[in-house]
Amino acid sequence: SADDLLEPSWVRREPDAVAPVLAGPIYRLRGRAGGGIVHMRSFLARRARIEREQREARRVRIEREQRAARRTELENSVLHEVGPAGTRDIPFLEASPGWFEGPRENRFFADWQRSSACGHRIFDHWAFDIHDLDDRGRREIDFIPRPLKMPAGKLALGVNISVHRLMERIEAIDAEIGLTFAWFFLMTHGRWVDPDVGDAIAEGLRQGRVRLPGRDAAVLLAWADKKYLF
Structure with missing residues (x-):
């Protein structure tokens, strides 16, 4: 029932005078060694944070790979310079050091x-x-x-x-x-x-x-x- 969800009977509590007050629904994790109690609001916030961190890590990895590919492309490229003496090919890094x-x-x-x-x-x-x-x-x-x-x-x-x-x-x-x-x-x-x-x-x-x-x-x-x- 809704009452059992918000105030589950299986949670052991100390007398009211010393019992910690938890806000929000409380759930028991099944299959967890030794059991456990999780505050759902905190759980969801932590889950969202982990997802953001994983997405950021993927983004950084992809950008790093793209930069590496771009660097290799530039290092292997050649510029064609046209001047009074004619045309000459210059390696990119020689033309743009640093x-x-x-x-x-x-x-x-x-x-x-x-x-x-x-x-x-x-x-x-x-x-x-x-x-x-x-x-x-x-x-x-x-x-x-x-x-x-x-x-x-x-x-x-x-x-x-x-x-x-x-x-x-x-x-x-x-x-x-x-x-x-x-x-x-x-x-x-x-x-x-x-x-x-x-x-x-x-x-x-x-x-x-x-x-x-x-x-x-x-x-x-x-x-x-x-x-x-x-």
Whole structure:
């Protein structure tokens, strides 16, 4: 009966003065060693929590497998670059080093804040070509930085060019753009300053042959250790 359900006669209780008060229906678990009493409301809450945890674990596992498959796909891919010298094939990770080290977009803004450039508004010097795509059910967002002012020519690492000459060239670029450390951010794009220039200057810093302001040196050395490019 309903009375037996809400107040089952098989539950042994202490005298009312010391008996714990349980809210809600109480059920006995059959087939459980030694028997047992379960508070149904707590049981259902626990069951729902376990189900949520299992679903979350499955979701995380599936996403991890998808990321691994995506990484393998990218690592094995080749980019076709067309330039004045013709067409050449570049392995994806060579063209985009540090792709798996964290969002390059976030690093670009973080490096701006950490460097001498932070005294200027980033939007006074850069526009951002933002992409928001849905690729086969997977959302991908990124941006490509576009300088509002570009140097007259590209700075490349020429044969036998000294690191001191490179320092003169990057200072000239900064003066031309009107922004300290402008050359570094142009380098992350790669079109106006060759990334090899950054590697050469970073090596000069390590050897004590050249100097940069402390905050700029830290940014450059971190980039040289884990590169990102657009």
